[in-house]
Amino acid sequence: MALLEVQNLEIAVSAKGKLLPVVQSVSFSVDDNETLGIVGESGCGKSLTALAIMGLLGGTTVRITGGSIRFDGMDLLTLSERERRSIMGNQMAMIFQEPMTSLNPVYRIGDQIIENIRQHQKMTKAQARDRVVELLSLVRIPNPSERVDSFPHQMSGGQRQRVMIAMALSCDPKLLIADEPTTALDVTVQKEVLDLMADLQTRMGTAIILISHDLGVISETSNKVAVMYRGRVAEAAETESLFLELAHPYTRGLLNSMPVVDSDVDWLEAIPGRVPTLEEELTGCAFHPRCASATELCLTTVPKETEFKHGHSVQCHFPGKVAP
Amino acid sequence: MLAYTAKRLLTLIPTLLAASILVFLFVHLIPGDPAAILLGDTATPEEVAQLSSEMGFDHPLYIQYFIWLSNVLKGDLGTSIFFGEPVLSVIGSGAETSILLASMTMIWIILIGLPIGILSATKHGTWIDQMTSSGAMLAASIPTFWLGLYLIMIFSVTLGWFPSSGFPSLSDHGGITNLRYLLLPSLTLAAPNTALIIRLVRASMLDVSREDHVRTARAKGLHPTRVAIKHIFRNALIAVAAAFGFTFAALISEAVVTETVFSLPGIGRLVVQSILRRDYPVIQGVILVIVVLYMVINLAVDLAYARLDPRVSLK
Ligand SMILES: Nc1ncnc2c1ncn2[C@@H]1O[C@H](COP(=O)(O)OP(=O)(O)OP(=O)(O)O)[C@@H](O)[C@H]1O
Ligand code: SF4
Ligand SMILES: [Mg+2]
Numbered sequence: 001m002a003l004l005e006v007q008n009l010e011i012a013v014s015a016k017g018k019l020l021p022v023v024q025s026v027s028f029s030v031d032d033n034e035t036l037g038i039v040g041e042s043g044c045g046k047s048l049t050a051l052a053i054m055g056l057l058g059g060t061t062v063r064i065t066g067g068s069i070r071f072d073g074m075d076l077l078t079l080s081e082r083e084r085r086s087i088m089g090n091q092m093a094m095i096f097q098e099p100m101t102s103l104n105p106v107y108r109i110g111d112q113i114i115e116n117i118r119q120h121q122k123m124t125k126a127q128a129r130d131r132v133v134e135l136l137s138l139v140r141i142p143n144p145s146e147r148v149d150s151f152p153h154q155m156s157g158g159q160r161q162r163v164m165i166a167m168a169l170s171c172d173p174k175l176l177i178a179d180e181p182t183t184a185l186d187v188t189v190q191k192e193v194l195d196l197m198a199d200l201q202t203r204m205g206t207a208i209i210l211i212s213h214d215l216g217v218i219s220e221t222s223n224k225v226a227v228m229y230r231g232r233v234a235e236a237a238e239t240e241s242l243f244l245e246l247a248h249p250y251t252r253g254l255l256n257s258m259p260v261v262d263s264d265v266d267w268l269e270a271i272p273g274r275v276p277t278l279e280e281e282l283t284g285c286a287f288h289p290r291c292a293s294a295t296e297l298c299l300t301t302v303p304k305e306t307e308f309k310h311g312h313s314v315q316c317h318f319p320g321k322v323a324p
Numbered sequence: 325m326l327a328y329t330a331k332r333l334l335t336l337i338p339t340l341l342a343a344s345i346l347v348f349l350f351v352h353l354i355p356g357d358p359a360a361i362l363l364g365d366t367a368t369p370e371e372v373a374q375l376s377s378e379m380g381f382d383h384p385l386y387i388q389y390f391i392w393l394s395n396v397l398k399g400d401l402g403t404s405i406f407f408g409e410p411v412l413s414v415i416g417s418g419a420e421t422s423i424l425l426a427s428m429t430m431i432w433i434i435l436i437g438l439p440i441g442i443l444s445a446t447k448h449g450t451w452i453d454q455m456t457s458s459g460a461m462l463a464a465s466i467p468t469f470w471l472g473l474y475l476i477m478i479f480s481v482t483l484g485w486f487p488s489s490g491f492p493s494l495s496d497h498g499g500i501t502n503l504r505y506l507l508l509p510s511l512t513l514a515a516p517n518t519a520l521i522i523r524l525v526r527a528s529m530l531d532v533s534r535e536d537h538v539r540t541a542r543a544k545g546l547h548p549t550r551v552a553i554k555h556i557f558r559n560a561l562i563a564v565a566a567a568f569g570f571t572f573a574a575l576i577s578e579a580v581v582t583e584t585v586f587s588l589p590g591i592g593r594l595v596v597q598s599i600l601r602r603d604y605p606v607i608q609g610v611i612l613v614i615v616v617l618y619m620v621i622n623l624a625v626d627l628a629y630a631r632l633d634p635r636v637s638l639k
Contacts, residue, residue, distance in 0.1 A: 056542055059533075088545035101536040106559055106634060116544040151634045164540070 002029035003072060003207050003239055004053070010066035011048050011057075011231075013278065017129040019065065020278045022050055023231045025305075026067070028224075030175065035201065035208040037222030037239070039215055039254065045277050046211045047097065050179045054094045055084045055211075072174060090120040093168035095179040099161035099184055103152040110136075110148035113167045120171045135166040139196060158189035162196070169200060179211045194221055215254050219243060227251045230286040233305075237312035247308045247319040249291045262309055285316070293318055328630055332623055343615045344396070348389050350608050357381075361604050362403035401612065403603035406598070411609035414594070416567025421491050421506075421590035425513065425579065428506050432514035433521055433571075442516075445560075446552045449528060456522060464519035468578045472512040479508060489587035509586040513578055517571050517601035524567055527559035535559070562633045569625040576614060 011023035023045040030036045038046050051057050052064055055076065069076040073093060076084065096102045103112060113135065114128040123131070129148065136144035139162040146282055152160055161181060168176055178197065182190035200223060201208055212218050218225055219239060226236040227250065235248035246252045253271035273290040285303050288294040297317050307321045351358050360367065360377040376382060380391045395401075401411035444456040480488035491505040532538065533556050541555040542548075580583075582591035591610060598606040630636040 055542060056539060058542075085545040085547070089543055091546060094543050096536065096539065098536050102540045104537040104541065104555055106558065106562075106632065112540075115546070117545055119546055153635050167540075167544075 001070075001073070002031040003298060004031075004209075005029045005070040006049075006053065006067070006132065007070075008067040009049065009069065010064065011045065011052055012063055012065045014061045015278075018065070020036075021065075021231060022062070022278060023052070026226075026231070026233050028236060030207045030209060030224075030235065032174065033201065033205045034205050034224065035198075035210055035222045035226045038209060038211045038215060038217035039133075039218045039225060040228035041213060041254075041275050044228045046213075046228055047179055049228075050094065050177050050209065052210055054224050055088055056094075073304070088122070089116050089173075090171045091173055092175045092177070093171070093173040094179065095161065095164045095168050095181045097180040097183055099164060099181075101155045102164055103160055105152055108149050108151055109155070109163045110150075113163070113170050116167050117170045129172065130277060132166070136163070138169070138200070139163070139166045140192075141166075149182045158185050158193065161185060161189075161193055165193070165196065165200075165217065165234060169204075169206075172204065173206060174206045175209070177211075180213070181210075182217070183212070189243055190217075197221075202246040215251075227254065232286065232315060233313075234287070234316070235312075235314045237309075241309060241312050245309070245312075247312065248316050249293050250287050253290075294320065311320055325630065329627060332626055336619055336623060339619060340416055340573060340616070343619075344393060344612070345389065347608060347615065348392050350611065351604055352385070354588045354604065361602075362402060362405070367482075368447075374614065388531065396612065401609040404598075404602045404603055404606050406601045406606070411605050413611055414606055415591060415613060418591040418594045420493055421588050422579065424508055424584070425492075425506055425590060426502070426575070427582070428503070428510035429513045429575065432510060433518045436514070436523030437518040438525060441522040442529065442552065442557055444522060444526040445529035445533070445556070446548075448526070453526075457526070460519040460522040462519075463515045466515065466524070468512060468516065468581045469585050471508070471515055472582055475508045475512055476586070491588050491590075506588075509582050512585070513575065516578065517575060520571060520574075521564065524564050525557075525560060526542045529556050529565040531563075532556045532559045537571065552554070562629065565629050565632055566624060568628075569622045572621050572625075573618065576618070 005140065006029070007027045009023055009026040010021065012019040012021045014020075026045075026049060028036060028038075038049065048057070048062060048183055051062075053069055053071075064077060071087070074083075074087075076087075079087075107115075110129060110132050114125065117123060117128045117131060118125075121128075124265060132148055133144045136147060141147050141159060141162055147155075147159075152163075155163065159177070160308065161184075165181075176197075181197070182193050185193060191231045194217065197208065197210075201207065210218065210221055222239050224237070225239050225242050226240075227234045227248065229250045229268070234250045235242065235246075242251070246255060250271070257271060269292055276286065276289065282288075284300050285294070285298045286297040295317070301317070303315045303317045305313050305315050306319055308314045314320075351361060354361050359370065359372045359379065359381050362379075363371055363375055378454055383391075388460075399412055401415075402549070403409065404414045405409055407414050440456050440460075440469050444453045444460075452588070476488045479485045486508050487505050488508075492502050496502065529552075537559075538551065538555055541551045546554075549580050579590070579593035582588070583590040584596050585599045587593070595607065598610070
């Protein structure tokens with residue numbers, strides 16, 4: 001059994017007395033030493049899936065309405081709040097999309113990491129502080145013994161994201177969830193942060209879920225990929241077999257809309273149309289309004305998940321028969 | 325922090341000078357001979373002439389101002405017409421009551437306002453929140469004098485638990501237990517301001533709770549109470565501290581009413597009586613004291629603000 005197993009996860013947003021489904025029958029698994037990339041356009045439910053796994057949906061209008069999340073042999077959705085909290089920041093940690101605002105502006109960064117450590121481990125303040133300095137140098141913050149006393153506003157976005165990584169790693173988590181950790185950062189800094197995470201994984205064997213809307217980032221860093229479209233996993237496979245043969249029209253569209261550095265083409269074939277909003281009720285395949293291969297069947301019937309190749313699943317009526 | 329304090333102290337000087345000019349002009353805005361005004365109806369022409377030359381009333385206004393200012397800086401605020409005593413000692417005699425009243429009021433505001441505000445925010449949307457919010461709304465809309473009279477009727481007249489008026493000094497017979505005289509007045513004075521703080525704490529905490537760093541705090545696995553206090557309330561305190569200066573201004577005018585309703589021998593009642601007695605030197609003195617006090621409090625608020633928010637002092 002894998003470290004994390006998400007099965008048929010259903011998430012809904014309650015609005016005006018109605019439950020609007022945002023994530024529907026999403027399943028995937030991640031194991032130690034493995035990176036799962038989740039990719040998809042804005043609003044397709046990547047962050048909500050991550051927050052559901054982490055246990056951070058409390059206090060919002062978002063509810064988990066079905067499915068199971070098993071982590072390290074535990075059924076997370078049946079644990080008490082207290083048991084859940086003992087996992088958060090400890091065996092499972094998360095870095096967020098917004099490095100500039102994810103740290104509390106009134107506390108020194110060192111104290112914020114110390115808080116995480118001492119929440120889960122018996123350590124004196126001084127011991128925890130030594131550990132923080134160690135962590136800061138691990139994430140390559142220069143002068144860690146001085147920077148430990150900095151306030152967040154004294155650091156750049158890239159440095160703050162490193163601090164977030166250091167905090168996430170402070171209790172040696174088994175699973176690290178990184179929700180678009182580099183989207184808000186400069187291109188050069190993006191690469192450094194991604195390299196850092198890959199490096200730390202090699203050293204510590206952490207399982208990573210890397211969320212991105214950039215297929216390029218995913219292809220370089222992940223062992224497995226799950227492509228999400230409007231709350232569903234459209235296509236999932238090992239990275240290599242996915243890129244060998246893109247079976248879902250949406251994945252194909254995503255790849256085509258990626259800039260290719262050394263090509264003469266200076267235009268991008270973006271996917272026409274937009275992601276339908278939650279309020280729009282759609283029959284059949286949610287992608288059909290934008291799909292070039294759509295038929296009558298696609299308009300009426302939701303495609304089932306089918307095994308396209310071994311370990312390569314697709315939710316499409318015509319997997320692999322992608323219009324050129 | 326030290327540099328910031330020094331900078332704020334320096335910016336205080338022009339404000340103080342401007343305020344002192346306004347206070348100085350007060351007596352000159354009243355029609356008639358300022359010396360006669362300052363001495364009152366019973367003064368003889370000789371006395372008027374003497375004060376006129378002492379204060380330089382025959383000199384141009386700016387020279388008069390400097391004479392007045394140098395007197396003030398020496399602690400000479402003039403002589404009360406009614407008491408025939410130096411204004412400073414007249415004000416001083418009301419200071420004990422007013423300072424004790426203000427302190428007790430502040431204690432209520434903090435002891436009642438902060439916890440209820442925090443409760444209201446953490447339970448927001450529940451019946452607890454609705455009860456405290458409408459309670460706060462009610463308290464904020466009751467006029468001070470009416471609440472004071474109401475409390476006197478219930479707790480002094482009907483139940484006889486607390487004295488209804490006056491305040492013997494703490495050094496008089498009864499000592500510290502004399503504070504019971506200030507219980508009803510301080511609660512009266514605290515009510516609208518506590519309501520203000522409750523609503524302020526609640527609103528700022530709800531604002532902060534939507535910020536990203538609160539999600540980070542919860543992702544650490546911290547207990548919700550710890551998140552509410554150490555992360556949400558602590559950050560909301562920045563906005564609350566900023567508003568505290570305004571609360572103080574409201575407090576001063578409400579203190580005048582409260583001291584009058586409860587017949588407390590404080591500075592607030594002194595102002596009312598001095599106006600009725602046309603004791604202009606005392607009125608002028610009290611205004612000066614209040615202006616200075618107000619600025620000092622605001623400076624303290626600013627310094628507290630800088631301490632609470634590390635982004636401020638380092639700018
Ligand atoms: N707290 C919330 N309350 C109501 N609706 C929400 C909430 N959070 C997200 N949603 C909605 O749920 C859908 C999925 O949101 P989610 O944040 O998971 O998208 P995402 O894939 O992470 O997108 P992005 O790339 O922009 O981060 C969106 O339509 C969003 O508007
Ligand atoms: S099911 Fe039909 S509409 Fe949906 S992706 Fe496949 S071909 Fe396109
Ligand atoms: Mg997101």
